[in-house]
Amino acid sequence: MSAQKRISKELAEVTNSPPEGIKISLVDESNVHNWNITMDGPEGSPYAGGKFQLLLVLPTDYPFKPPKMNFKTRIWHPNVTFDEHGSMCIGILKPEAWKPSSKIMSVLAATQNLLVEPVPDDAVETSAAEMFKNDRPKFNKTAAEYTKKYAK
């Protein structure tokens, strides 16, 4: 399968030269479609100091369909649902914006960037988005508190 081949290549690439603050492992060594990702909260964001677990699922028809990425660690962020699903809304993974030449590496970079710069207009967690827009200090404080609480 071409999907597995490409995924393996990307896995090798990310493993060999991982982006800063990101660790990758497979959920199950025999299955390259499910990745565990540990992402450090980027410096300069209220998530700094936290370690966030994410699950990356690559569909069988990857790269023709975008991967899915979810936060396993709770995070107070406008674009991530604050629940057990941790569904993330990020432009690069939207079906209408996805293109096969997008790589997992760029998805990870985009995710890190999303932590630094939330996109409140494209929010899935509206209460966080409102707070982000209207009361930034409170948002930063809340996000940092939840980071301390959950993202260890």
Next chain:
Amino acid sequence: MADHPTRSGGGSRHLDASGPREVVYCHSCDNEWYQDESGLTCPRCQSEITEIITAESDPRPANDDPQTPPGFHSLHNLRNHNPWADPDFADPDFADPDFPDPDFPDIEEHVTQGPGGSVLFSRTIRTSNAPRGPGGSRRRRDPMPDEDPDHVMRDFQNMIGNMMGPGFRPGQPGRSGPDTLFTQGPYATGFRVGGSNGGPQVVGGRFTFTTTTGPRLRPRDANGPQRGSPPPIDDLATYDSPSSPTSPNGRSLLVISIRAPPDELARLIGGILGPIGHDGQPPLTAPGLPASFQALFSAMLNPANARSGDAVYTQEALDQIISTLMEQHPTSNAPGPASPDAIAALPKKKLDEKLLGPEGKGECSVCMDDVAIGDEVVLLPCNHWFHETCAGAWLSEHNTCPICRKGIDGEAAPSNSRRSSQSAPNSRNEYRSRRLSAARMPLRRADTGGSARNQARLDAIRGLGRATPPEEGIPGDTRRWQSGGEGREPQESDDLATRMPGSFSNPYRRPSETSETRRRGNTSASDRSGDSRRNSHSGGSGGSSSGGGPMSWLRDRLGGSHRRND
């Protein structure tokens, strides 16, 4: 108080759906029968709009529910119940235990029930020749001999009808009931105002709203004692605050009772409706009315609530549902596939140094496999190359370059405008376009009647689900078609779905549309030339195009061709 004959007391009017036999209910004629006797088709009216009743889903009128808890008797008893016992308003009629059968035409009660509560609207109209004792009517008739009570009552009736609509449920998307889905509802037709055609004159009346909250609520026990001390009537409109009197099972009730001669009713209505324009402000303009009542009216008037389960009553509510559908199926926003012909027509080349670019690296960016010089690749108009199978697999789903997202039909790359429009899907243009297009949609087949209209709506949504609108611009400005690699200007009479890029052959097509399409085939050459002219002169404005939702696409089709015919 004596027990009055009730409609629902024993529950004998309905078949027992909780037993082992399945009870089927007909939404068209309210008939019900056992399924093992008559099957699923209504034996009375042959309708197939029927439903097997379960404990969770009972479409039958709620006030006839046999599970009405003890103590909760007929709603009709409410009319006899005056919880405040104000001597000024004490009316012999209301206290008379021998009041005759409640099937008077001048008494109406409607209960609208949603999963989260219910609204009871009861109305008592007194007429000058009502067949009852002279006590009640005399009292109401005398003070206002020169008013036009008909007018006032009709106004109030219209207001209630408009606000509550057929089957109003405040913010409760639930199931549709028989009164809401298949009929106009009682408010539009059921109200009988005499006078104009020689009938009795309306001389007074009483309106009661009872809102209840909580699951499976019943109207309160009108015969039972009211807990808490009855507040004195300072104003014509009074209510029981939700906290003081509670129903026997502990749920809170809000009862609003308006009893007034017609002219004072009108004044009250003015007071009720006054504050609605000022959202969030304290109800200064209607001191006699509780804020919760005003909130109730606001909720009624909120277009977002003009929906009832799977039916909507306003354009805004329809828009909202369409938007939700679009959000739930984001793939429908993705570009549609390129046609097999266009894919097959892509030039194939042997990879050479020139194509490798400055990096000198040969890799198909779809499969990430290395490609050596001399290997055959397929070249897209944007000069990006791929393995033929890799490009074909992608293009057969989305007509965009896997790298730069430019379409293979050689038109302007949608990449930037597309993404920006999607990151702000609620931009004004997008919203406007949805509104406009949605407004036209139901009109298309409005002549085919109610259920057919529903079908048309479903068809449209089905079509939207699988269709994928291309990047498009303001109607009449930019036309961009990705399906056939050619610009094509559709006619309004053309079938919607067949014109949607990415749609399958349309099973809902009507015969007339088929012939229409065929006719168009003969003239397409001239159309095309017209389009290419249009495209060329508007190519630069592609970036400013509004969002490419299916609705704006529809709007474009219908609106654009309409203008063209001007």
